[in-house]
Amino acid sequence: MSTPSPANPKTLFDKVWDAHAVRALPSGETQLFIGLHLIHEVTSPQAFAMLRDMGLRVRFPGRTFATVDHIIPTDDQSRPFSDELAEAMMTELEKNCRAQGVRFFDSASGHQGIVHVIGPEMGLTQPGMTIACGDSHTSTHGAFGAVAFGIGTSQVRDVLATQCLAMTRPKVRRIDVTGKLTPGVYAKDVILEIIRRLGVKGGVGYAYEYAGAVLEAMSLEERMTVCNMSIEGGARCGYVNPDETTVSYLRGRELAPKGAAFERAAAWWRGVASDPGASYADVVTLDGARIAPTVTFGINPGQSIAIDERVPGVMDVPDDERPGLEEALAYMELRPGQPIAGTKIDVAFIGSCTNGRISDLREAARVARTGHVARGVKALVVPGSQAVARQAEAEGLPEIFRAAGFDWREPGCSMCLAMNPDKLIGRQVCASSSNRNFKGRQGSPTGRTLLMSPVMVAAAALRGAVVDAREVL
Amino acid sequence: MPAQILRVAARACVVRGDDIDTDRIIPARFMKGITFDGLGEHAFEDDRAQAKGDHPLDKEQNRGAGILVVGRNFGCGSSREHAPQALLRWGFRAFVGGSFAEIFFGNCTSLGLPCVTLEPNDLARLMDAVEADPSQAVEIDLAAQTVTSRAGSMRCKMPEGTRKTLVEGTWNATAVLLDAGDAIEATAQRLPYVADFAA
Numbered sequence: 001m002s003t004p005s006p007a008n009p010k011t012l013f014d015k016v017w018d019a020h021a022v023r024a025l026p027s028g029e030t031q032l033f034i035g036l037h038l039i040h041e042v043t044s045p046q047a048f049a050m051l052r053d054m055g056l057r058v059r060f061p062g063r064t065f066a067t068v069d070h071i072i073p074t075d076d077q078s079r080p081f082s083d084e085l086a087e088a089m090m091t092e093l094e095k096n097c098r099a100q101g102v103r104f105f106d107s108a109s110g111h112q113g114i115v116h117v118i119g120p121e122m123g124l125t126q127p128g129m130t131i132a133c134g135d136s137h138t139s140t141h142g143a144f145g146a147v148a149f150g151i152g153t154s155q156v157r158d159v160l161a162t163q164c165l166a167m168t169r170p171k172v173r174r175i176d177v178t179g180k181l182t183p184g185v186y187a188k189d190v191i192l193e194i195i196r197r198l199g200v201k202g203g204v205g206y207a208y209e210y211a212g213a214v215l216e217a218m219s220l221e222e223r224m225t226v227c228n229m230s231i232e233g234g235a236r237c238g239y240v241n242p243d244e245t246t247v248s249y250l251r252g253r254e255l256a257p258k259g260a261a262f263e264r265a266a267a268w269w270r271g272v273a274s275d276p277g278a279s280y281a282d283v284v285t286l287d288g289a290r291i292a293p294t295v296t297f298g299i300n301p302g303q304s305i306a307i308d309e310r311v312p313g314v315m316d317v318p319d320d321e322r323p324g325l326e327e328a329l330a331y332m333e334l335r336p337g338q339p340i341a342g343t344k345i346d347v348a349f350i351g352s353c354t355n356g357r358i359s360d361l362r363e364a365a366r367v368a369r370t371g372h373v374a375r376g377v378k379a380l381v382v383p384g385s386q387a388v389a390r391q392a393e394a395e396g397l398p399e400i401f402r403a404a405g406f407d408w409r410e411p412g413c414s415m416c417l418a419m420n421p422d423k424l425i426g427r428q429v430c431a432s433s434s435n436r437n438f439k440g441r442q443g444s445p446t447g448r449t450l451l452m453s454p455v456m457v458a459a460a461a462l463r464g465a466v467v468d469a470r471e472v473l
Numbered sequence: 474m475p476a477q478i479l480r481v482a483a484r485a486c487v488v489r490g491d492d493i494d495t496d497r498i499i500p501a502r503f504m505k506g507i508t509f510d511g512l513g514e515h516a517f518e519d520d521r522a523q524a525k526g527d528h529p530l531d532k533e534q535n536r537g538a539g540i541l542v543v544g545r546n547f548g549c550g551s552s553r554e555h556a557p558q559a560l561l562r563w564g565f566r567a568f569v570g571g572s573f574a575e576i577f578f579g580n581c582t583s584l585g586l587p588c589v590t591l592e593p594n595d596l597a598r599l600m601d602a603v604e605a606d607p608s609q610a611v612e613i614d615l616a617a618q619t620v621t622s623r624a625g626s627m628r629c630k631m632p633e634g635t636r637k638t639l640v641e642g643t644w645n646a647t648a649v650l651l652d653a654g655d656a657i658e659a660t661a662q663r664l665p666y667v668a669d670f671a672a
Binding site for chain 2: 019020021022023025027028029031033043045046049054059060070071083085086088089092126128129134135136138150152153154155157158161162163164165166168200201204205231232234236255256257258261262264265268320324327417418419436438439440441445446
């Protein structure tokens, strides 16, 4: 980003898109080459079946990698899984990977984990790539300066068959978060504030470029948290320009380039960052110093307030948001004017592709050290991958969590979406470090979710209610 | 080669509300399986259970509807193609709305299910008209870009590239993408992470 301005300055998005354009399609869409394809057990089996029906094979098997995350239990991962349907999905993925020569990071590999945790930690995710996965949180990989987006199963088939997608080029909005975050404010709060400000549909048709001093100061893991929730703001793709933080994160990663090749890679990575003077369809600026710990109160991730604010009423929002707000308050059983602090919780969940990395667990453990999980609260800590679990064990984090009354689990998506045994029951309220507070998202059709940072979840677990984690940090 | 989709004419059903996410369209527990079979009956399962028979999909007068009329940002959230697959298996062949989430929109296109948008006033009029008389035929004409009902003929929108793929019958992208032939490998070989510094 410090390079001199070229004659024709471009955004990272445009550089990456142009480098991967195979051709313009007759429809006007672009045929885009996909550099890295990640697959998991939920959205790939039908794609492999369609491929077989068409008599095709995987065109670039070395550019697709598989893991298992959504359906894997987090208590006992021994095979066969006790859930027959989960076992059938796992078996199908094993079979498909074997038949097509796709590398599968299963539990025995020591590299299993949530797809958006393992791609980065293995060094597969690199700046300047196009990355696709049948999972909306693929935007996570944008933290490295990749153009990464979620796709559906028919598009998974397209990538398996051709390593390409037919795509319409989005516009690019830069979001500058200036200044410095105050203590106790995390990447999760930044992205919740961005979504609150721009709305859950504000990003439709856009790629988000996150920039500014706050993003530059963030670690790669924090940038992943921000990019992860781009889709919750409607943006299919969000990214941060690669810099020295990115290069040093990748150095030494198992599947990253090595030696002289790494230096050549790093030079190319630095060059894909947006040029000074590049033009954007839109620029939005937020002052990082004004962002507070943030909590959702509603049924979409844009319905959030700062920890010291009160739940809004219909008079506080524009006309067209009133029906959605009324529905949210009725579902959540919250009253306008009620402080969000003090809201009682039944379950606390720390994990997910948003906040299941080692830095998240370290921060949550700082809080867990200060007390014990409140009576009647069920609290889970689920590492995002086997590698995260090993690192946490090396640092003694499981002991800290267990001593405080948290359950320490095996890696997986767990209670983010409840396709596994971890689920809310009935009307339970869950303080969750995950990414979606949709109705029924955490497995009970009437369950309720409050999204917040891992530190805020840990503090809520100890208090038995939503509380400002800065009081205990 | 998939069929050209020029128009969809059917009775319509209105599901009001903005930001209806794909977890609501098909709750995750129904995605346990290796096919899309049987998803249709679970479309909007939890919303329907909570509405106790009063959900638009459960109303007698909406039985057999082939067009779903929705609000803004329909299909947000998860990328699960299970959502349009469930709606397709329920019997819907097209969607008219205020706006659609991008991944949902792309998934529908891959299945040959048009998603067209109307201006807010037109959408409100269409919703009122369909609810007042669900027996009427609603026609989406992708060539003329109109939605016609007893509320009149309204101008609808769809991104031009997508409209062309539906009208020309090239919406099943695999065949189109394969047509690029060796240009795919040639593009790969120009990428330094493929050709130069691959690990």
